[in-house]
Amino acid sequence: MDTELLKTFLEVHRCRHFGKAAENLYLTQSAVSFRIRQLESQLGVALFTRHRNNIQLTNAGERLLPHAEAMLLSWQRARQDIALASHQSVQLAVSASANIWDPFLQRRLPIIYQSLGQVALRADTAPPDVLVRMLLERRLDLALLFDPPKVEELEVRELGQLRLQLVSSQEELDLEAALKGPYVKVDWGTQFSIQHAKLVKEQAPPLLHTGIARIALDFILDHGGSAYLPQGLAEEALEKGRLHPVAGAPQIAREIYGAHLKDAERVGLIDHICQLLTGPADSLQ
Template identity: 25%
Template structure:
C-alpha cells in the first residue's frame, strides 16, 4: 500500500514552481536540506527519480513530468479540504445574539431569515435586555454579539448599525394630520403618550418643552414602544416614537408623522458590538444585511 506524505508532494510542486530547491525552501519557510529530504523521501515512496541534479541546477525527469499533474491535483484537493474543514470549524453550531427589546421586535425578525441564508447550519439564540446588561454579556462571552444603544467600550468593537429618526405621530383623524408647521405650545397642550427608552437622546425631547410656562400634558409614560403605539392608535394621545417601530402602522394608514422642526435630527442610534477580532464572518454578513434593511 502506497502512503504519500502531503508535505513531500508540496515540496515537489514548489521546487518546480520556484525553479530551484533554494527558492522553494524560502517559499515554504524551510531550510534547503529539509526540502531536499522531502524530495528524496517522495522519490523513495514512488520508487523513481523526480529530478536530475547537475550542480546547482535541477531538471525534472520524465517520471517527474508524468507525476506533476497528479501532484498538483492532490495538493489542490488537500488545500480545498483543509479550507472547508477550517471554515466549518470556525462557524459555531449556536450563535447567541443579545439585543434591546426594540431590536428584538423590529430588527431581528427581518434580520434572522437573511442571516439563516448565509449560515444555514447555524442555530440562533436571542437574549433581550437593556444596553448595560447586553454589554456585560458580550464582555463575559455569554452572548457572541450585541445590538445596543450607541456605546463605546475599550474592550469591545462597536459599529454603527442603524440610526432611527424620532418623530411625532398622531392617529388618523387627529387635527394635526396634514399640518405644515406646529408650535411647541400647540403640541404641549395635547394629551401625550410619552415613550422613553432611557437613551440620552430622549433628554432632547424633554428640552423642547423646557421654556414653556406650563409643562407638557403627559397623560401616560411608558418604556414600551408597542404600548405607546397602540395607545396612540386607540386615540389616547399623540407620541414621539422611533420610525422603525411604526413602519407597518404608517403603511396601514393607522399612524401619521407630523413634522416638528425643533425635533429634527433627534434619533436613536443602534450599534453592533462584539469582542475584538471575533465572529468576523457574522459581523460582515449582518452589516451587509443591515444596509438592505435600512433602505426599505
C-alpha cells in the same frame, strides 16, 4: 452544584411565594422548600427571609442572583453547543435592547438566517446594561444598542440609523398641541433624551412613560395621544389613517450600534452579520 436548585431559587425569587413557585415548577411546596434548604446548606447562608407571605432575598441572596442567572444561561448554552456539535453546527447569540427588536432586528432575522446556512441563531432582548454584561461574560456574541458602550474589551461599530417621527391619533395637530397631551414618551436612549429636552422646553408631564415602543403604539391606538415612533413600526397605522404625522415636528435619528468582544471566538461570523445588518437608511425603518 445541581442546576435544579438554582432554577428553584430563581423561581421563588420571581414569585416571592413558595406555593406559586411549586405550581410553576410542577413540584410540591415541600419539595421547593427542601431544595432551597439544600442550596442554603451548600452555601452556608440564608437566601430568603420568611415572614408569613412576605418572602424577600437576604443580602446573600441578592449577591447570588446574578451568578445563578449567569450559571443557568451558560449551562443552557453549553448544552445547545454540544447538541449542535453532533450536527457540525455552531450557535450564534444575537440580542438587542427592546426598542431595537421590533423596528429593526426582527425584520433582519430572515436575512441573517438565510445567509448563515448551518449556523443556529439565538435571539433575545435585554436591557443595555445586561447586554454589556452578557458580552463580557461571553454569553452573547453580538449586542445591538442605541448608546455605544465605552468598554475597552468591546469593539463597537455603527450599523445605521432609526428615524423617529412624532405621530398622533388626531389629525392636523401641530407640534405644540401634540406635546401638550395626551403624550406618551418612549425611552430611545441618551441622545434622544437630550434632543427631546430641547424640543419640549415646557411640556406637561407625559401621560405614559415607557421603555417599549410597542406599548406606546398600542396605547395611543386604543386611548389616543401622540408619541415618537419609528416609521416602520407606525407604518400600517399611518396607512390606515389611524395615526397621523404631526405637522412641523422634526424627525429624530437614533444611531444603532453593534458591540462584540474584540477577541470573540466567532469574530468572522460576527463581522458577516454586521455587514448584513448595515444597509441604506430606508431599510432601517
